[in-house]
Amino acid sequence: MTNNYLSTHLKKSWNKLLVAIPFLLSFNAAFAQNTNIAIKPGEYWYGGAVNEAQTMPFKDGYTFDLFANTGTNQASPLLLSTKGRYVWSDEPFKFTVRSNQLVITGNNQPLDIDSAGHNLKESFINASKKHFAAKGKLPDTLLFSRPQYNTWIELVYNQNQTDILKYAHDVVANDFPAGVLMIDDNWADYYGRFDFRKDRFSNATAMVDSLHKMGFKVMLWISPFVSPDTEVFRELLSKKLLLYSAQQKEKNDWDKAINPAIISWWNGYSAVLDFTNPKAQEWFKARLNYMVNTYHLDGFKFDAGDADFYPADAISYKKATPNEHSRLWGEIGLNYPLNEYRAMWKMAGKPLVQRLRDKQHTWADLQKLIPHITVAGLLGYNFTCPDMIGGGEYGSFIGRDKLDEELVVRSAQCSALMPMMQFSVAPWRVLSKEHLALVKQAVETRKKHTPYIMQLAKSSAKTGLPIVRSMEYQYPAQGYAEVKSQFMLGDKLLIAPALNKDKTKTIYLPKGKWRDDRGKTIKGPAKIEQDVPLNRLPVFELVSK
Known part of the structure; x- marks a missing residue:
């Protein structure tokens, strides 16, 4: 399904850059300016694209452009810090960490820079309530x-x-x-x-x-793809339900566009439905x-639907x-x-x-x-x-x-x-x-x-709070910002699976009394080494704070 996806993704990056320039210029340039945010001592930042999470918290020199790029997975115009701050924009932006500065560029909508929180959890809660409040609904259970x-x-x-x-x-x-x-x-x-x-x-x-x-x-x-030169393709083209290529005699005129965009993706070349059109x-x-x-x-x-499959200069029913x-x-x-x-x-x-x-x-x-x-x-x-x-x-x-x-x-x-x-x-x-x-x-x-x-x-459907939580989220400012080998399931269970062939595991237990899956009680905070044979999944239950 995605065996050629990464190579296709890389080949398209340069073309994406070329076509993005005129599209970006078409927006109100008043917002297209650099915003420099000073990174506080001991402050760590996360967010943007899920598939980049192994690089988080971001280090000096890191950069990512969210325009036409969801990183082959989920993404959001949101950055969050361990000091309770967040950055949000309604449109994609580029961000770079450079010399203790978080530099935001390419934003074509105003940035919401919020400093009301004190830690990562509070930055998330503040951002979610304002920008993506929970809907109270679950997928099929x-x-x-x-x-x-x-x-x-x-x-x-x-x-x-x-x-x-x-x-x-x-x-x-x-x-x-x-x-x-x-x-x-x-x-x-x-x-x-x-x-x-x-x-x-x-x-x-x-x-x-x-x-x-x-x-x-x-x-x-x-x-969302449609194979070209098929009966369905011809029907959709006649009804103007497909995305159009920028290569038209009448530039940027949807009414007169006739040439469909043909998209390169991991299964070849296809037309794509234009969901800006209600029909x-x-x-x-x-x-x-x-x-x-x-x-x-x-x-x-x-599947598919990645932002980078949609040409930035394509002609759609609505821009x-x-x-x-x-x-x-x-x-x-x-x-x-x-x-x-x-x-x-x-x-x-x-x-x-x-x-x-x-x-x-x-x-x-x-x-x-x-x-x-x-x-x-x-x-x-x-x-x-x-x-x-x-x-x-x-x-x-x-x-x-x-x-x-x-x-x-x-x-x-x-x-x-x-x-x-x-x-x-x-x-x-x-x-x-x-x-x-x-x-x-x-x-x-x-x-x-x-x-x-x-x-x-x-x-979670009601509150918006994560089901699975990083250690830094659940136990802020306790030195867990870079712990990526264990997680919290809610606020009660700490899960520390073995992730390599080594049968020993370093486990970080926050403050409190913890009982492991073998019935042993351990007082935190503690950094422990435990034997993890192949038949064991280490699970620690918080008995008391």
Whole structure:
């Protein structure tokens, strides 16, 4: 699904820069000026793009431009500090850390620089209340209460009825609980066609009905792209529901535009729907509802939609930044409680499920899960799923005779007490009996704590507070600003999974009395070394403050 994504992303960066210049100049230049914010002694900054979280807190020399760039994952025009300050703009901006200064440039809307808080938690609360208040709604709770299963790594582009049903039967036969099952890319004849391809799905409705009888709810992968030179493409072009290229005789004139924008993405070249046009939204929702009614689907996995797929100079029904096009893609999912997004812009506080971008089957990428999911919470994306267990970037599986079984186990343990956990590579296929039992043990650990996870999810929908929290968020100014190897689940449980092959783990316990998963009580604050054999996920419960 994203095997060529990073190379495509890099190739497009220079072109994005070239086309961004005239677009930026079209805005009111009154706001396009540098803003220098002095970084206070001992102050640390986070935010911007989730996929950059391993670099946070930001160091001198760091720079990131949010224009037409969500970092291949979730992003927001928000920066937060450990001294209680935040920076927000309604539009994307570029920021640089340089010589004890946070330098903001390229902002075409006024900056909201707030200093009312005293720590990271207060900066988040102040920003969220003002700019992305919680809506009091949850996505479908099955996404939290049971593991999820995605057919991508097992089937890749060979999505078909026989193997999807086998995958589901194997889930149940191997004593994993049925939950949400996601059918991934290449189920249709081409992009934009909303029917299952007959050569691989003899009776898709019967397939979905069978999955329901096994206890699954079924989601289907979709994107905003439309394959060119197809019947659907010609229909949408005639109705002016597609985004147009800047290469027109009449520049910037939507009424006279005739040449559609052809977008380069990881699956080739496609046209893209223009969701600034309400009629395009209506057409797309009608097709999704048709799929629900015809095939009995329960929801959708909304992929692509990254801001950097939208040319900055493209002609749309209403003028919009690439980031705004990405945000409009996010709004579609609000119609379906069973949803998932991998790329998102400025949709914090909404009942949308976010997934961390595809990670490689490596220890280095496993170590990114905690900083990424905690920064997602800081940006208001609280209903977030870590990547597929063992990794979701299928290119890193190609050519492997066998997987690192310990890595799969540790990945399952790391995901077990996050808001959601998602399988794709079938653990019963790739693991020994011993290691499979350890993955099942991680699922049982989640089951034990599911009532608490559900309590936190429901509370987050009302308050906007993160479900998963960094140590600095929960215990400000206690020296945890750069701790990325453990996290808080709510305010009661500290989770410290092993993230490498070393069987010992350094764990930081804040002030209070803590009881670990083995029943041992430890008084904090303390920095401890604990043995973490492969059958252990260290969990510490706060007994008293």
